[in-house]
Amino acid sequence: MTQRKPEWLKINLVSGSELASFKELKQTMRSKTLHTVCEEAKCPNIHECWASGTATFMILGDICTRACRFCAVKTGLPTELDVAEPERVAEAAEQMRLKHVVVTSVARDDLADGGAQIFAETIKAIRRRLPFASVEVLIPDFMGNWDALKVVMDAKPDVLNHNIEAVRRMSDRVRARAKYDRTLELLKKAKEFQPTIPTKSSLMIGVGETIEEIIETMDDLRSVDVNIMTIGQYLQPTKKHLNVENYYHPDEFARLKEEGMKRGFSHVEAGPLVRSSYHAHEQASAAKETIAKAQ
Numbered sequence: 001m002t003q004r005k006p007e008w009l010k011i012n013l014v015s016g017s018e019l020a021s022f023k024e025l026k027q028t029m030r031s032k033t034l035h036t037v038c039e040e041a042k043c044p045n046i047h048e049c050w051a052s053g054t055a056t057f058m059i060l061g062d063i064c065t066r067a068c069r070f071c072a073v074k075t076g077l078p079t080e081l082d083v084a085e086p087e088r089v090a091e092a093a094e095q096m097r098l099k100h101v102v103v104t105s106v107a108r109d110d111l112a113d114g115g116a117q118i119f120a121e122t123i124k125a126i127r128r129r130l131p132f133a134s135v136e137v138l139i140p141d142f143m144g145n146w147d148a149l150k151v152v153m154d155a156k157p158d159v160l161n162h163n164i165e166a167v168r169r170m171s172d173r174v175r176a177r178a179k180y181d182r183t184l185e186l187l188k189k190a191k192e193f194q195p196t197i198p199t200k201s202s203l204m205i206g207v208g209e210t211i212e213e214i215i216e217t218m219d220d221l222r223s224v225d226v227n228i229m230t231i232g233q234y235l236q237p238t239k240k241h242l243n244v245e246n247y248y249h250p251d252e253f254a255r256l257k258e259e260g261m262k263r264g265f266s267h268v269e270a271g272p273l274v275r276s277s278y279h280a281h282e283q284a285s286a287a288k289e290t291i292a293k294a295q
Contacts, residue, residue, distance in 0.1 A: 062286035064106035090125035104138035120155035200228035232274035
């Protein structure tokens with residue numbers, strides 16, 4: 001049965017100068033034939049983030065080789081592999097004068113390295129054009145190919161993000177091909193390759209998990225030294241996707257944030273409309289300060 005959305009999930013639309021900024025950014029993306037996860041995944045924060053000049057670039061095309069039951073991104077057999085894409089992403093980021101650039105991708109299980117080299121080239125291209133900007137990458141699991149992960153880590157992003165998405169019990173039901181323990185292993189390996197680079201992961205709740213399982217997931221992420229955690233409410237993108245089992249109240253998200261901070265995360269972003277890249281710049285700054293103090 002479809003649950004009615006509670007009052008606190010209403011999204012405020014932008015107008016005036018904010019709407020103009022939104023339209024300008026959208027035109028920039030279209031002119032350079034770039035994709036954003038903001039649009040493809042139907043992010044509820046798209047107007048707020050785009051109006052402030054922030055967007056998450058989605059590289060390696062817009063067709064994913066996986067069909068996760070929560071995700072609105074198109075699935076199928078990709079045909080696109082554009083080696084010039086990294087430079088276009090960097091050009092767009094420079095044109096937008098971004099201070100923090102977030103780059104993600106569809107899963108590309110059809111490629112031997114899962115697209116790792118394109119990620120690395122995108123990081124390098126952004127560095128050339130925006131030397132003072134920080135770069136965050138939100139990567140797939142590369143099917144456990146740690147050589148591919150090392151290619152990305154050797155390019156030295158400022159933040160390495162890989163989402164756990166769901167608690168252990170719900171993981172196989174929610175995600176396609178991705179594995180809970182493989183996610184933890186990837187986050188652990190990332191720290192082994194580059195100990196000073198902050199790692200980050202996101203949990204989507206409202207698909208049938210318990211509070212105890214959410215806290216267990218926090219503990220699992222901290223066991224592999226993850227620095228940043230984001231927690232957001234699952235919203236069903238279409239009737240074909242997983243049903244929402246329950247909506248968490250903002251007070252419950254506030255309590256979850258407290259639990260996360262108690263466990264040693266440098267930053268926890270938790271709220272009904274929080275997504276992985278929401279307030280990403282602030283998250284990265286907090287993590288860097290914490291790691292620097294620990295050195």
